[in-house]
Amino acid sequence: MLILTQNLNTLFACHNIVINMNDDGFRSIRLKSPLLNAVKRFLMEHPELGYKGLADFVTDAVREKLIELNTQLGAAKQEVEA
Numbered sequence: 001m002l003i004l005t006q007n008l009n010t011l012f013a014c015h016n017i018v019i020n021m022n023d024d025g026f027r028s029i030r031l032k033s034p035l036l037n038a039v040k041r042f043l044m045e046h047p048e049l050g051y052k053g054l055a056d057f058v059t060d061a062v063r064e065k066l067i068e069l070n071t072q073l074g075a076a077k078q079e080v081e082a
Contacts (some may be wrong), residue, residue, distance in 0.1 A: 020064060029058070036054070039054060039057060040054060
């Protein structure tokens with residue numbers, strides 16, 4: 001678990017993302033203000049998307065990115081094995 005945490009921290013540090021690890025089941029993430037402001041503005045302009053707030057959007061975005069990357073890696077792994 002420590003190695004995974006270190007690897008994630010290294011990855012996120014490259015993108016100016018800071019994760020604070022808590023024991024309450026949630027994690028806090030710090031992102032650059034311009035990115036957050038762009039997301040907030042987007043959400044305000046598109047209430048029809050149904051996001052309850054910033055955290056809801058970020059959770060959905062991270063989940064979608066993980067699915068995308070797992071799909072890409074799975075396809076690459078299948079190509080290598082073929």
